[in-house]
Amino acid sequence: MSELRQRPTATSNSSNGPVKEPHSRQQSSNDEIDRDHGISLLDIIRVIVTLLIACGGLSYYMTSSESVMWGYRPWYTRWPVVKQWVQGPVILTPSQLSVYNGTDTNLPLYVAVNGTIFDVSENRMIYGPGGSYNFFAGRDATRAFVTGCFKEDLTADMRGVEIMFLPVEDVEDEVMTSAQKKIRREQELRAARARVEGAVKRWTGFFANHEKYFEAGRVVDGGVDGEPWPLCESAQKQRPKRSAMVEQS
Numbered sequence: 001m002s003e004l005r006q007r008p009t010a011t012s013n014s015s016n017g018p019v020k021e022p023h024s025r026q027q028s029s030n031d032e033i034d035r036d037h038g039i040s041l042l043d044i045i046r047v048i049v050t051l052l053i054a055c056g057g058l059s060y061y062m063t064s065s066e067s068v069m070w071g072y073r074p075w076y077t078r079w080p081v082v083k084q085w086v087q088g089p090v091i092l093t094p095s096q097l098s099v100y101n102g103t104d105t106n107l108p109l110y111v112a113v114n115g116t117i118f119d120v121s122e123n124r125m126i127y128g129p130g131g132s133y134n135f136f137a138g139r140d141a142t143r144a145f146v147t148g149c150f151k152e153d154l155t156a157d158m159r160g161v162e163i164m165f166l167p168v169e170d171v172e173d174e175v176m177t178s179a180q181k182k183i184r185r186e187q188e189l190r191a192a193r194a195r196v197e198g199a200v201k202r203w204t205g206f207f208a209n210h211e212k213y214f215e216a217g218r219v220v221d222g223g224v225d226g227e228p229w230p231l232c233e234s235a236q237k238q239r240p241k242r243s244a245m246v247e248q249s
């Protein structure tokens with residue numbers, strides 16, 4: 001009834017020419033249809049969120065519950081890393097570090113290389129008790145990372161490790177002055193130190209960039225003193241021989 005009352009009459013518009021029906025019943029029903037079929041921002045958000053959830057769920061299923069982002073695991077999506085970031089780096093002496101060797105399952109599992117502590121808790125199979133590399137847990141055994149002597153070299157004492165890359169002098173009648181030999185020795189020593197540094201860097205990089213591990217802190221008071229650590233037997237055996245080098249050149 002109210003619509004009827006509001007409809008303009010023919011007489012009221014007769015003086016202004018032909019009758020127009022701008023807001024006719026036809027127009028308002030078109031508006032309703034538009035409103036029904038229009039896509040609002042909320043609809044778009046709903047669709048995007050649904051797609052993201054579905055995609056994440058599929059990834060979770062396909063990656064055997066490993067990741068909701070198809071293997072991409074930025075640090076802020078890993079709870080232990082976020083927790084560590086909030087708490088700040090751990091600072092441990094070698095004896096404090098030894099507790100984190102996997103024996104106490106309530107504590108994280110730590111490995112240290114060149115004074116940097118890495119959390120390897122996600123790989124208890126390897127570093128935990130009974131694991132193939134458990135001897136690296138709860139200590140800084142940088143020397144063993146370079147020499148491969150897993151029994152003798154579980155220490156951070158790197159003094160003299162470079163010897164493993166220096167040739168064994170097994171040629172007696174070399175035609176060289178002692179000055180020439182000294183220069184060569186110095187060059188070889190520099191190269192050997194660079195190789196040790198390279199090996200240490202590779203291992204720190206391995207743990208720092210590993211998708212399951214992360215940096216947890218630093219070892220302090222791990223200074224070395226006393227007699228230099230002797231080169232382990234297997235590293236000694238792997239040293240190059242001067243005679244072989246002379247033959248090659």
Ligand code: HEM
Pocket residue numbers: 123125126132133144145146147148149
């Ligand atoms: C300088 C010598 C070596 C060092 C420092 C070293 C160190 C390591 C480390 C730290 C891991 C654990 C990697 C991870 O966290 O995923 C590992 C794994 C492994 N390494 Fe070595 N490694 C050495 C030599 C060797 C050699 C010579 C072999 C073979 C005979 C070997 C066989 C393996 C195997 C099979 C794994 C996998 C372990 C597992 O799944 O239980 N490694 N190595």
